[in-house]
Amino acid sequence: MKITHHLDDATLVAYAAGTLGEAHRVVVAAHAAMCGDCRTAIRAAERVGGMLLEDQDASAVSDTCRAATLASLDGVTRAVPRRGKPSGELPLPLASVLGERGLPGVKWKTKAPGIAKADISLSPGARTHLQLLRIAPGKALPDHGHGGGELTLVLKGSYSDHTGRYGAGDVADLDEDIEHAPRVDSDVECICLVATEAPTRFKSIWARLAQPFVGI
């Protein structure tokens, strides 16, 4: 897998700092699971966190907390290093949110001929939204802009827009002012994982797809 589109450094920092929303965290982790360059870059950003932790003033920890921690060590199961890689075609961070059945278990909703989406449920308090899009070869989405902080990871197939060609493993971490009309250019359907800040993000796109004069 040749990955050509990576995460923005500002996104790496937000991930490392722990300030990304849940949906975006899944997309970043899923991309990083497939991309050694971004794994290395995230580790560098995490070093900044280590530095800032080291730089904290010490707050006295109560004797109760210290004693309770030390007393509980005997009952703790110790982790052993994992050997080998987990099997399966999905990156682990995505597999863990999709549940046991993985992609085949996803309930797709058709939004237009050749275009379907599926919502992925996150924790009850999540304020971001995660969905899968499945688009048939040759199909396109109407020209649209990106609200703040949208992340798209290609899982299968590929699409192109004026910013380039995105294949499996590539992530589109575009500035909010970019508008694009992605078209699937692979022989197979294109499946993408998309994190957005609002669940209604794609509403206007679906509405436009439902109108007969949108020529796609």
Add this chain to the structure above:
Amino acid sequence: MTSLVLSMMSSGKSPEPAASVHAELLALVAASKDREAFATLFDHFAPRVKSFMMRKGASAEQAEDLVQETMIAVWSKAALYVADRGSVATWVFTIARNLRIDRLRREKPNQFTDLDDYDAPSDEPGQDEALHRLQEDSAVAQALAQIPHEQRELLILSYVEDLPQSEIAARLQIPLGTVKSRMRLAYRRLKKLLETLT
């Protein structure tokens, strides 16, 4: 922190190899369940993790719960630490960060992010404390002191105070694009500095 950073800048001392000591202690915990080594790590990291959580808006009690969870994970996961990937401090940071995220997911949103409700602990350590920390923090401080104030401020708001970039933009009244570009600059600069310092 600023005064400490400045004093270290002028002291010109070389970094204490605290990081390698921590790695050795952790190796003892992994290999032989060494409680003494663990207690030393606890005494170094627990007070910092506590401060860190309180800066993010946790109460003292919530912060100590997270300290306990973090340090128990240090004990149970000691064998998983890989030195090539970063210092023990970085590893502890990621453990604490993830545990806090998990806890936030289980609780109501906004539980810890109500930043107006808490007072940040004092940034001025006592003199002994400052002296004690002077050497081991100097590599960190040197790197932090060498980036422009506006970039350092963003890193602290992000890593320590836990503000998403959109909220940083709102608080500083600057465009989100500016927050992102400063963040990129700070990250690239620090990465480069750390490569030369360590």
